[in-house]
Amino acid sequence: MSKKTNKLEAINLDAYYGDFHALKNINIGMEEKAVTAFIGPSGCGKSTFLRTFNRMNDYIDGFKVEGQILLDGKDIYQKNIRVDELRKEVGMVFQKPNPFPKSIFENVVYGLKIQGIKKKSVLEEAAETSLKRAALWDEVKDKLHKSALALSGGQQQRLCIARALAISPSVLLMDEPASALDPISTAKVEELIYELKTDYTIVIVTHNMQQAGRVSDHTAFFYMGELVEFNKTKTMFTSPKDERTQNYITGRFG
Amino acid sequence: MSKKTNKLEAINLDAYYGDFHALKNINIGMEEKAVTAFIGPSGCGKSTFLRTFNRMNDYIDGFKVEGQILLDGKDIYQKNIRVDELRKEVGMVFQKPNPFPKSIFENVVYGLKIQGIKKKSVLEEAAETSLKRAALWDEVKDKLHKSALALSGGQQQRLCIARALAISPSVLLMDEPASALDPISTAKVEELIYELKTDYTIVIVTHNMQQAGRVSDHTAFFYMGELVEFNKTKTMFTSPKDERTQNYITGRFG
Amino acid sequence: GGNSENAEGGSSLSGSIQIDGSSTVYPITEAVAEEFRAEAPDVKVTVGVSGTGGGMKKFTRGDIDIVDASRQMKPSEDSLAQANGITYVELSVAYDGLTVVVHPENDWVKDITVAELKKIWEPAAQGTIKKWNQIRPEWPDKELHLYGPGVESGTYDYFTEAVVGESHSSRGDYTASEDDNVLVQGVSTDPYALGFFGFAYFEENQSKLKAVPVDDMDDSNGKGAILPSLETVKDGSYAPLSRPLYIYVNSKATARPEVITFINFYLDNAGELSQEVGYIPLPDELYKEQKQKFEQFAKGAQK
Amino acid sequence: MTNSDINRLKDKAFQVFGIFCTFIGLVVLAVFLFDIIAEGIARIDWDFLTSLPSRRASRAGILTAWVGTLWILVLTTIIAFPLGVAAGVYLEEYGKKNKMANFLEINIANLAGVPSIIYGLLGLEVFVRQMRLGGSLLAGALTLSLLILPIIIVTTREAIKAVPRSIRDGSYALGASKWQTVWNQVLPASFGGILTGIILALSRAVGEAAPLIVIGALAYVPFTPSTPMDEFTVLPIQIFNWTSRPQEAFLTNAAAAIIILLIITFLLNGIAVYLRNKQQKKVKW
Amino acid sequence: MRVSEKVIEGLLWLAAVITILITAGIIWVLLSESISFFRVVSLAEFLTEKEWTPLFADKKFGIMPLVAGTLLTTGVAIAVALPIGLTIAVYLNEYAHATLKQVVKPLLEVLATIPTVVYGFFALTVVTPFLQQFIPSLAGFNALSAGIVMGIMIIPMISSLSEDAISSVPRSLREAAYGMGSTRLQTSFGVMVPAASSGIIVSVILAISRAVGETMIVAVAAGQQPRLTLNPLVPIETITTYIVQVSLGDVPQGSLEYKTIFAAGITLFVFTFALNNLSFWIKKKYQEKYD
Numbered sequence A, B: 001m002s003k004k005t006n007k008l009e010a011i012n013l014d015a016y017y018g019d020f021h022a023l024k025n026i027n028i029g030m031e032e033k034a035v036t037a038f039i040g041p042s043g044c045g046k047s048t049f050l051r052t053f054n055r056m057n058d059y060i061d062g063f064k065v066e067g068q069i070l071l072d073g074k075d076i077y078q079k080n081i082r083v084d085e086l087r088k089e090v091g092m093v094f095q096k097p098n099p100f101p102k103s104i105f106e107n108v109v110y111g112l113k114i115q116g117i118k119k120k121s122v123l124e125e126a127a128e129t130s131l132k133r134a135a136l137w138d139e140v141k142d143k144l145h146k147s148a149l150a151l152s153g154g155q156q157q158r159l160c161i162a163r164a165l166a167i168s169p170s171v172l173l174m175d176e177p178a179s180a181l182d183p184i185s186t187a188k189v190e191e192l193i194y195e196l197k198t199d200y201t202i203v204i205v206t207h208n209m210q211q212a213g214r215v216s217d218h219t220a221f222f223y224m225g226e227l228v229e230f231n232k233t234k235t236m237f238t239s240p241k242d243e244r245t246q247n248y249i250t251g252r253f254g
Numbered sequence C: 001g002g003n004s005e006n007a008e009g010g011s012s013l014s015g016s017i018q019i020d021g022s023s024t025v026y027p028i029t030e031a032v033a034e035e036f037r038a039e040a041p042d043v044k045v046t047v048g049v050s051g052t053g054g055g056m057k058k059f060t061r062g063d064i065d066i067v068d069a070s071r072q073m074k075p076s077e078d079s080l081a082q083a084n085g086i087t088y089v090e091l092s093v094a095y096d097g098l099t100v101v102v103h104p105e106n107d108w109v110k111d112i113t114v115a116e117l118k119k120i121w122e123p124a125a126q127g128t129i130k131k132w133n134q135i136r137p138e139w140p141d142k143e144l145h146l147y148g149p150g151v152e153s154g155t156y157d158y159f160t161e162a163v164v165g166e167s168h169s170s171r172g173d174y175t176a177s178e179d180d181n182v183l184v185q186g187v188s189t190d191p192y193a194l195g196f197f198g199f200a201y202f203e204e205n206q207s208k209l210k211a212v213p214v215d216d217m218d219d220s221n222g223k224g225a226i227l228p229s230l231e232t233v234k235d236g237s238y239a240p241l242s243r244p245l246y247i248y249v250n251s252k253a254t255a256r257p258e259v260i261t262f263i264n265f266y267l268d269n270a271g272e273l274s275q276e277v278g279y280i281p282l283p284d285e286l287y288k289e290q291k292q293k294f295e296q297f298a299k300g301a302q303k
Numbered sequence D: 001m002t003n004s005d006i007n008r009l010k011d012k013a014f015q016v017f018g019i020f021c022t023f024i025g026l027v028v029l030a031v032f033l034f035d036i037i038a039e040g041i042a043r044i045d046w047d048f049l050t051s052l053p054s055r056r057a058s059r060a061g062i063l064t065a066w067v068g069t070l071w072i073l074v075l076t077t078i079i080a081f082p083l084g085v086a087a088g089v090y091l092e093e094y095g096k097k098n099k100m101a102n103f104l105e106i107n108i109a110n111l112a113g114v115p116s117i118i119y120g121l122l123g124l125e126v127f128v129r130q131m132r133l134g135g136s137l138l139a140g141a142l143t144l145s146l147l148i149l150p151i152i153i154v155t156t157r158e159a160i161k162a163v164p165r166s167i168r169d170g171s172y173a174l175g176a177s178k179w180q181t182v183w184n185q186v187l188p189a190s191f192g193g194i195l196t197g198i199i200l201a202l203s204r205a206v207g208e209a210a211p212l213i214v215i216g217a218l219a220y221v222p223f224t225p226s227t228p229m230d231e232f233t234v235l236p237i238q239i240f241n242w243t244s245r246p247q248e249a250f251l252t253n254a255a256a257a258i259i260i261l262l263i264i265t266f267l268l269n270g271i272a273v274y275l276r277n278k279q280q281k282k283v284k285w
Numbered sequence E: 001m002r003v004s005e006k007v008i009e010g011l012l013w014l015a016a017v018i019t020i021l022i023t024a025g026i027i028w029v030l031l032s033e034s035i036s037f038f039r040v041v042s043l044a045e046f047l048t049e050k051e052w053t054p055l056f057a058d059k060k061f062g063i064m065p066l067v068a069g070t071l072l073t074t075g076v077a078i079a080v081a082l083p084i085g086l087t088i089a090v091y092l093n094e095y096a097h098a099t100l101k102q103v104v105k106p107l108l109e110v111l112a113t114i115p116t117v118v119y120g121f122f123a124l125t126v127v128t129p130f131l132q133q134f135i136p137s138l139a140g141f142n143a144l145s146a147g148i149v150m151g152i153m154i155i156p157m158i159s160s161l162s163e164d165a166i167s168s169v170p171r172s173l174r175e176a177a178y179g180m181g182s183t184r185l186q187t188s189f190g191v192m193v194p195a196a197s198s199g200i201i202v203s204v205i206l207a208i209s210r211a212v213g214e215t216m217i218v219a220v221a222a223g224q225q226p227r228l229t230l231n232p233l234v235p236i237e238t239i240t241t242y243i244v245q246v247s248l249g250d251v252p253q254g255s256l257e258y259k260t261i262f263a264a265g266i267t268l269f270v271f272t273f274a275l276n277n278l279s280f281w282i283k284k285k286y287q288e289k290y291d
């Protein structure tokens, strides 16, 4: 589809929750150092698909995947793949904020600590950098060692972003990372995404079509478990090929 | 501020989480059968304020309110007020979807059942009406008796809206009810809010300024626990008086 | 039990009889109660095991009709009974022979005297008598390991009384257990052990243990060291380590015909049944004496 | 070796250790069961279950003991379950987080540590003597209820704590009263955890002998109780009594009685585990 | 409705207050007898005397040997049960397959239901001889075997209740940990266990309480020799053993000897009270960190 190399690729992918067929024969390739947005109505399978890229669905009972997911051309569902290594490559931010019941600082450096990094100065620097990138530094710099649970929803979500950035993954999966953020923070995050894509491959799920339009290079439209259309974001938004895409996009507000 | 009667009113309201002063001397009146939107950056106290109207903060240890909240001119923080009655008057939809671990049907009719309504036909009708209003009926009508927890995030949130509508409150508090919804559902909910305001007084917290612009008659801008500005939505968006409001509104995207 | 008067009247008897007390006496009373079922099926006899002390407390408060006791009532208990207006009769029902045992591979101990037992067990022995050869020089220079019942058991009580001369007076550094089976286990796995417990536990575990003949240095009741056995206990030659077991009957209970019948049945059958469950019967004439004693008492109580 | 390899190694090592620990538990259990079953299974037959106690090991049965145990179980559940859950609910949902609550909490933890025999002494004084219940089933069940109450309360509280606040918020916001929220949302959602506590508590009660002996439960009862006021015996007392008899055959009887006791607790656990699994499938967040 | 709410709250309150009544009852039962005991034996002697021989002719009333015995067996039991129980909880929660967990958990719970007399004999006739092969100086009755077996008995208290606590940690937390590339071990001990700490601590307190109060195992296998020692290889006596022996034994009730069990009982009560206060305090402190 594109001449650039595909960082991520799904080949004939099917996914099931028990008997429920959640993803139907998906084929898609995501360019390196680009932002790909997944859009589609609620329940269409965006989150499910996103979570196959770092195998987060492994922990759901009854979940089953068929087909292949390639990261740098290597099938991540192969036996000899180490999931922990995979997840250091493929960072993730979730739909609902999920900070650990620890201090703000501990949250941010968690990923580094589990990699065995202990030096205080390194951790502190990493924490500051990540929190700044996530546009949270100014609000929390005085209470780094207070519990993260006392933050508001929006603050918590930005903390989760900071946490994911701290381990410097090469791919970043974001499941509606801004759905709990106010416009200012959202704008900051969008800027950040824009900055990050010079180094990282980013996949983002969003309900906000304008957001998709602003941040993404490519957009994929899902509907009832199917990948209906996948194209350059501009092309897709201006001249959608599929009727369903068209309906969805024009049904939008703004 | 307005010639219409004020359905809800806050007078010299201060709120604290332990030592933290979360709301500072708020004075505001909300018109009957109108939509009031609360906007402001993350952590400014929108949710806290909203939750004082149905006394949801009563259950947070260390939370304290000073001043008055009037519903139809009556202080709801008075001793002889029955919180359960209050909450039948003042319905609420939360920021994060919180369906009960029961069937979809049981979720919707919960409010009626606890009022002592047992008749199956009444409950079934109410469930259908509410689910239709919340734009969820078509997706769930075949699995009404399946667990609500198997729904996607967006479906769950719409279920929570349906649940709140089922008890026909006169005031509806909504804390970012659409932050987890896709545009189509969001549009439906907005339409619904528009319809509902002919009968109900609605207060909505939102991060989406366009949403505030579309659905609300009045808008209140909060900043760091203070009510900075409160005005007709149009006036506020076109000619904000306070510099902070201006900055916030122009800092927006879209 | 061939008691013609009861056999006929028995079927018409009803009511209930409550017994509690010593765990040592329990098996005899249980056996009697079991047989009594055939005699008087409508009489509900229940038996508890809360120990002689616990049983006595209930008895002296008037909670139960009969108490099983592995020792005689103490003065303190008697005064409690009097304070509660309870009169009673004490009846002996069987003997229990305390047996001194060693490991079966112990080939040096052929017999032991009461004086030697005293030397081992008296309080002064604690920390000083630690080796076999301190008792008799020809015994090996090996550590002596002692096993015995818990301090609060009737068995211990009796043993210290008989051997040391004063009840509850003994050394404390021995391995004690409330459960005689535990002691059997201890002695049977320890070549340098010496212990004592009820005859029945020795009898049932003869292959694992070796009993030691005891010499009380008194030839009037049998010459030399004597092994415990049915005969030697019954005829009194195994002295001083055999103790009588008792039941006590509340006078108020004797107003009830089913209790009278039960006690008579008990004394008629205790000889046979006590042997069956591992104890040693009294000589026949003693049972007759007990019956007379009871008859007298019951009559007296009726007046 | 990179850090990641070390982590992976640690992870694997822990997995092995985890299997090992689980295995130890299961092996010990298997050894126990095998031992007891090997010794006692041959003794179990219809007569053993339906005969009264006897001095002859071969004729002795456990009818009155197992009937007594069932009675005690049922009565104890009826008394302790509502009481314990109610106290747990009060402390977690109603009690203000103040000194009094702290006091109650410590108090309950203390009660959990009081040895069972002391409950026996309390039961003897209060139920047997003051309330004049005598050595009846009711007195026994009340005594055991006191004994297991702290376990039920503590586990109930933990189970209730695990229900997310958002569920309570949702219910309150719909106008539910506190009790309606507790009854319709909190209790159903925490029922699995509560059941676990009750299983552990009841299985403790069913094995207790000492406190029942103190309050006057009997060893020889030649009739099955028919009302809660009747005298009784239970399996643990029968087992305790048999294990201290000199005759080997009684030890076989004891093993057989233990098998029956275990079957009773298995059935009990089975029911509760079934309910719990059903519950856990339903509730997930 | 409002009235019924009040009534319900009142009833629930009553249920909670019953626990205070129970405590009061226990204290009353213990005190009423031990007061007259302490009239004869001074508290100073009770606490400082190094021997406990109230039933011998030469009576000494020092409770410390019984306390030492109790500490010793409990210590051994917890040393066995805590690591194993917690490991099992984590293993079942994070590593084991769901069906394995469903089978293993109730099976382990059976361990807590086996009559303790059986455990006692197991300790005496199996564990002690087994250990004697490696520790020749191990006495036939000892705190070690009794403690180990008691530890095995309380494993399910820790494993089951801790597992419950861990599995009630929101799934989103676990996902966050895995999403960061944590191994299962790191997820468990770095995130899940701390988040479930209050439940885990409670399970451990319950287990300790059970160990402190356990009677039959120690009565059968640990011996009955009050001894002021922390050596687990020799016979000792615990407070509970003493109480059960005397109360089921032959001692005339009402005598000074009999009253010793209440003095011992109240010591045990004070002992658990102190222990519980300590853990309560730890737990509170722990929680504040995360609230």
Ligand SMILES: Nc1ncnc2c1ncn2[C@@H]1O[C@H](COP(=O)(O)OP(=O)(O)OP(=O)(O)O)[C@@H](O)[C@H]1O
Pocket (backbone or CB within 6 Å): A017, A020, A022, A040, A041, A042, A043, A044, A045, A046, A047, A048, A049, A060, B150, B151, B152, B153, B154, B155, B180, B182
């Ligand atoms: N654990 C689960 N078990 C069973 N079905 C599930 C589970 N999680 C999701 N589903 C179903 O799979 C479908 C896709 O869900 P998914 O969460 O991927 O949707 P989504 O596009 O992310 O929706 P939203 O925008 O609302 O988050 C939905 O129909 C949902 O009901």
Ligand SMILES: Nc1ncnc2c1ncn2[C@@H]1O[C@H](COP(=O)(O)OP(=O)(O)OP(=O)(O)O)[C@@H](O)[C@H]1O
Pocket (backbone or CB within 6 Å): A150, A151, A152, A153, A154, A155, A180, A182, B017, B020, B022, B040, B041, B042, B043, B044, B045, B046, B047, B048, B049, B060
């Ligand atoms: N339970 C609590 N305890 C202590 N502080 C709290 C608590 N809940 C909220 N706060 C603090 O009160 C302030 C206002 O929080 P609130 O949730 O009302 O903000 P908000 O405007 O709704 O933010 P958002 O848009 O992110 O939801 C924040 O600074 C937050 O950290």
Ligand SMILES: [Mg+2]
Pocket (backbone or CB within 6 Å): A046, A047, A048, A095, A175, B152, B153
């Ligand atoms: Mg989603």
Ligand SMILES: [Mg+2]
Pocket (backbone or CB within 6 Å): A152, A153, B046, B047, B048, B095, B175
């Ligand atoms: Mg908010």
Ligand SMILES: O=P([O-])([O-])[O-]
Pocket (backbone or CB within 6 Å): C021, C022, C023, C024, C025, C050, C051, C052, C053, C069, C070, C152, C153, C154, C155, E248, E249, E250
């Ligand atoms: O139970 P006893 O009194 O005989 O030891």
